[in-house]
Amino acid sequence: MCVLRSVLFLSLLLYGFHASAGHEGTKHHSAHRIRQPNSRRHRAANDGALHFEPEPYSKKLELNSSGKIHCKVAGGVAPSVEWFLNTSEPLPEGVSSANGTLLVGAAGKRHAGRYTCRASDGNTTITAEIHLDVVVSPKVIEPSPGSEVHVAETQAVMLNCRAVGDPPPTTHWDRNLTILHQQQDDVDVEGGVNASIARVILLHNGSLWLRAARRTDADRYGCTAGSAAGLARTELTLTVHPEGTVTENAGEAGGGAARAVLVAAGVAAAYMLLVLALMLYCRRRRRSRRQRGEKMELEMAEGREKLVEEGDEKRRPNGAPNGRAHTERDSGADTSEVSGVSRASRRGLEQLAAPRDLLTEQITLGRGEFGEVSLARIDVSALKRLRNPTVAAAAPRSRPVLVKALSTKDEGLCCEFRRQLEFFGRVRHEGVARLLALCSDADPHLMVLEHTDWGDLKSFLTATRSPEQAAQFAAGAGAASGPAPLSAQHCALLAAQLAAAVQAATEQRLTHRDIAARNCCVTSQLRLKLTHAALTRGPDTAHYYKLHHQVVPLRWMPAEALEGEYSAKSDAYSFAATVWEIYTKAELPFAKLSDSTVLERLKGGTLEWTVPDSMPEPLANLLNRCWSVSPTARPHFDDICAEVNAVLQQATAAADGANAT
Structure with a gap:
């Protein structure tokens, strides 16, 4: 939790x-x-001139990580694409360019700066500039995750918040996920107007000082560090004991050793309970996912059978009371679609499996909700032989296709991708694009739909x-x-x-x-x-x-x-x-x-x-x-x-x- x-x-x-x-x-x-x-057939309908599609964008890379920045062009006649440091300088060591893509091996501070993508088809030259930043994500070094601080009532306590990163992160404290700020009662910043009388002081170095702890101060406190490179957060638990039971330095107080043993034993027991709870939670979640997948398939099969039975009743003259079959048919929402794919549909999709090397002349049109959308051509003769090896070999015959890539792991978007596969796989009509193939041998999965000569x-x-x-x-x-x-x-x-x-x-x-x-x-x-x-x-x-x-x-x-x-x-x-x-x-x-x-x-x-x-x-x-x-x-x-x-x-x-x- x-x-x-x-x-x-x-x-x-x-x-x-x-x-x-x-x-x-x-x-x-x-x-x-x-x-x-x-x-050239895939140029924009109203603009055949050389242009970026889309224009390259600036990027941040984690120190020592690798990355790519794409520079894609459309239009023109056989354009060439090159990358330069600044305006025209050669790329630094560790940075290379291939097929219009800027490749960074192990990002270092020396690689940060301005880069230019230049595209030319002999007659026209266009350029686009991007900025590459090399950053270090924030990391909280104090408090350590899961820390516990014990203090007695009326005693003062200092909670430190220190973090590292590049650019240097700023820090702030929250209590039970509510940010602490000087507008709150009994809270002020160091040097503030009410700092001398406030009980909780936010120090400039990131620490949190409680002048006199109260039982109501016991809670979860979070230290958050943030910068342009990201965010990091750790929590500690503050426990306030009755006055006189815990001193400022429990290690030096009388009976401190015994208390330390008790505290350590309590922490160990709590840690074991937490680990056990997490193990049980993860096991139950995995079991739930498996059951949910089986349940979706069952619901799909049962739902369709029920809808067929209901449809048959509505088609019968006496199937709908008071002669309202047509009204009931029109008024209901489409409830038969399930976000999974039935066993029958899955078998049909398996029959549509095809290697992605059948796709040629692939050109990106843009990006959809799942990933990149492109136009390509596919060899229909080779596809037929793949489906039926007994078909006699024929001359290659290519046709245009629309290719949709699934580049996300988001569960909702994956369900929508499967829903569209179901739609174009089941609807067989001359006015609906056919699902020709599904390339699922590697990531990203590709949905290949029939396309036309005029787009x-x-x-x-x-x-x-x-x-x-x-x-x-x-x-x-x-x-x-x-x-x-x-x-x-x-x-x-x-x-x-x-x-x-x-x-x-x-x-x-x-x-x-x-x-x-x-x-x-x-x-x-x-x-x-x-x-x-x-x-x-x-x-x-x-x-x-x-x-x-x-x-x-x-x-x-x-x-x-x-x-x-x-x-x-x-x-x-x-x-x-x-x-x-x-x-x-x-x-x-x-x-x-x-x-x-x-x-x-x-x-x-x-x-x-x-x-x-x-x-x-x-x-x-x-x-x-x-x-x-x-x-x-x-x-x-x-x-x-x-x-x-x-x-x-x-x-x-x-x-x-x-x-x-």
Whole structure:
């Protein structure tokens, strides 16, 4: 418990275009010819110039430790990356550079200073500066951990707090995790106005002086040392005995030896009890973890069986009393998702295991909630032979993939990583990116998802705003030409494809939780696929907001999702926001409002969406229902798909009529 309280206290301190083939209005999309993508196809959609992605950042290294500082660039033509000390000086001994990464072997004081990363493609040169600090973490040398101080009432006692580190740490005392300061009663600092009458004095050298101990002073006292290199803390226990039983120097007082023996025996007994308690606690915790893992698997299997039985009852004409089967289906939240993976799913994931050397041309896009997110290519022929050795050897055939790395040990994020594996592994639909492979032979584990030749939908929509942006998009995607401006039929088609994809997920009792244009990709045949890049730190950083120690897509989520209540109805809200993006060509929702204002209005139920004039009225009415404050008022995806398909049929008929005239 002492360890847990210390951690708590430190945390307080640190504060395809198949649907409409044959129509004149859409046939130009299927006529685009796509070149084989090369290393330049992953440039930003609006900027092919040489740039850092992301820009390198300053770092602190512990003395004698090793470290790396990455300098990654995008754009340009075959750029070279070099590191220098200061502006152009050679790197000091013990520091080297490889593939744009600054490597420090055993950090010493001589290695601290300013370093410059220089990238050049022959035509353009860019630089970025960082500062490397070499520090020594604070260490408390007095009091020693677990110290005990005994004093008699009315006696004075000095509690020393000394620490070392670089930069030199500052120290302070706390009592039972409450910081001692001069505004408290009977407490002042050395040389303070009330120092002469205060009973507890905080000395400048870090010591704590109690002029006359009282029985109420008995407690746990902590010495904390802090600097830019970190924090350290140790505790001691002060025991105040009745007056006359303990002298200032127990070793020299009469009967002091006997008391010392008793105290030592008591301390030894307490230490043995503490060790025994810790052993029992650790053993029980390990057993609980094993049981929890088995329980999650059992709950997943039993939960699905129960949901199937309930679903069968609701489908029967007499399965729901008073004919309210449809209402009950719509009103409930998605409770079938469990943060573990079932045995059946685990066996399926084992079949997806693949070596990471199948991935080539890997380029980092940014960082997600688990780790780095990148684009790569995978040899589909080799992957098929790996799955089925009897398949005849074929010529290599590569295709683009999205790679998400799991670089964290956080239990919550690991559960979310497994949840996404479950989502893309179970939902088999042409509008949902397939889980192609799982590279788990070493850390970090890699989730490999299907990707498309034209990349994410957000960049595609931005490119349709003007001919110049379309040309830039085509250059980045390696296409012969960029996308033409979207017609009403094209927009309705994308909305219908997205609705069908999310409906396939809801039929599996799964939720996506981050539906947005940035998390969809599109082919050159205008075929949309739902994926989950979630670049929380990268090009889409501004689209996410940190709430309750989690990063959430604030402008795309309903109020109940702020508290973790995800369901098919919360996905309906996000679906409507994504359709709004399609018709506004990827504008930022509520662009004129700050994140805090959006959060306040969302919680208060006063956040109002405005549909663009180009949106058909039936679709606008549908979206407004999807944005209802109450989840039960939002339509089910069966109804959403039917209404969006009706809008698509009307748009197709209008386009056919215009072409006929």
